[in-house]
Structures are given as structure tokens and as C-alpha cells.
Amino acid sequence: xxxxxxxxxxxxxxxxxDLAGRLNVSRQTINAIETGRYLxxxxxxxxxxxxxxxxxEEVFHDDDEH
Amino acid sequence: MMTTSTRPRRRRAxxxxxxxxxxxxxxxxxxxxxxxxxxxxxxxxAILVVFIGVIxxxxxxxxxxxxxxxxxxxxxxxxxxxxxxxxxxxxxxxxAIVGFAVMEVMGRxxxxxxxxxxxxxxxxxxxxxxxxxxx
Numbered sequence: 001x002x003x004x005x006x007x008x009x010x011x012x013x014x015x016x017x018d019l020a021g022r023l024n025v026s027r028q029t030i031n032a033i034e035t036g037r038y039l040x041x042x043x044x045x046x047x048x049x050x051x052x053x054x055x056x057e058e059v060f061h062d063d064d065e066h
Numbered sequence: 067m068m069t070t071s072t073r074p075r076r077r078r079a080x081x082x083x084x085x086x087x088x089x090x091x092x093x094x095x096x097x098x099x100x101x102x103x104x105x106x107x108x109x110x111x112a113i114l115v116v117f118i119g120v121i122x123x124x125x126x127x128x129x130x131x132x133x134x135x136x137x138x139x140x141x142x143x144x145x146x147x148x149x150x151x152x153x154x155x156x157x158x159x160x161x162a163i164v165g166f167a168v169m170e171v172m173g174r175x176x177x178x179x180x181x182x183x184x185x186x187x188x189x190x191x192x193x194x195x196x197x198x199x200x201x
Contacts, residue, residue: 024140025139025140025141025142026129026139026140026142026143028129028142029140029141029142029143032142038142038145040141040142041141044141
């Protein structure tokens, strides 16, 4: 599973800590999601999508998706 | 989603520390009653107090200590905690099997390891059934 969280976050000009604060998770969790080490739960994935005003499937993609 | 608010974590920490201290006091009482020197029993209690103190003081500052105190800061830490618990159980199983075998070979009583294996096995089975309905 790949995701565009880092790209979307950087486009907004916010730090991992800021995003973590908005989503009520730790900064390390945001880092783990961005680097693909951790796959978030559905509620957290939805919250991330909502934060970036994108459908969740636009933020998270299958590995074989282009 | 889980919150990172420190207030419930502090309340949980206080409860955790109190339970630990009560258990420690009970243990020290039992040891003294069984004839152990008071200094040895007090030493055991001191280790417990230091451990609880470290957890109580640092759990709102350190995510690892917070997880150790049973309060993961978010869902990823919850997963980490579950994996750590599984790893610890795996180690317990290895100890039970190896301990049982070693004692068997030495011809010594191995009921402690049998009991340990029984608790781990039945605990796992009961947990499977329980979470089958809960999750």
C-alpha cells in the first residue's frame, strides 16, 4: 500500500507534528504512515482523507495501482 | 481514534501506581511473615517503588513508558503493545517447553513448567473464544 500523505502534507506546508496534533496521534505515527511502515486504521485513514479534503482512495493506493 | 490528552493518562498512572504499591505492600508483608529478613523484603519493595515511580513520572512524556503503563498514546502504539505482548507470550512458551524438557531429562519435578504451559495454552484458547465474540 502506498500513500500520498507526505506529498499532501508538504503541499500544505505543515510539519508531521502539526498533522499529528490535528489527527490526535503521535508524530512518529505520521512518520510511520508516510514511510509505509504502518498502515492506519480505517477511522484514521478517513480522518487523513478528510483533513486533506480528498477521498481516502486518492490518498492511499494499492501497490500495483498507477 | 485515540486521544493524546494527558489528563486520562495521569489518572490511569495514579491508579496503576496505587495498585502496584498495594501489591508491593502485600508482598513485603507475606515475605516478612514467612521469615524473610525485613531488609530483603524492603529491597524488593524499593525496586517496585522505583519502577512505579519511573512509569508514573515519565508516562505522560514518553510514549514507550506510557505503553508500558498500559496506556498506548495512539492506535499504532496499541498495535506495538499487542505485538510486544505476543512476543512475550512466545518467550513464555519457549521457557515452558525448554524448562519442562530440561527438568524431565534431569529427573526433577517439572510441575511449575507444566502449570505454566497449561496457563498459556488455556489462556490462549479462552482469549480466542472471548475475542471471537468481541472483535
